[in-house]
Amino acid sequence: MTTRNYYSPEQKAAIAALHWDEKQTLSQISRENKISISAVRRWVREYSPAVNDNGEKITKKTVSELEARIAELEQDNQILREAVTLMDKYSREQIKKSNRR
Structure with a gap:
């Protein structure tokens, strides 16, 4: 039986940041963190940074x-x-x- 891991929003954002900030590929992140590539892809999409009018990063x-x-x-x-x-x-x-x- 497989156990399911739960990740906090902060953990998801940190994992997504590996793609944006450290330029790791989705497959690298998936393999190194033992997370499905679809989950990594979804987190990257959800937590991708954008900049608002005040120059603050938002997702x-x-x-x-x-x-x-x-x-x-x-x-x-x-x-x-x-x-x-x-x-x-x-x-x-x-x-x-x-x-x-």
Whole structure:
């Protein structure tokens, strides 16, 4: 029976960095670390560095996480806009009722 190894995001990023920073091939990394080449390929893709506008390095995984957070916040904003519209409508109705008295 084979045991499965689990790697933290930091370990995955360090292994991916071997490809980007030390220019090792995927097969070298796979062989030396006893990790499947498909896992190494996936980690290299997920943790490949990019540079943002501030000159900071970020990974595609971080970008994906930020995009998901943005989508969540946009949904929250839409709910809040609808709530404000309903409260505004209710307030106007209450003002009309109080003016009739």
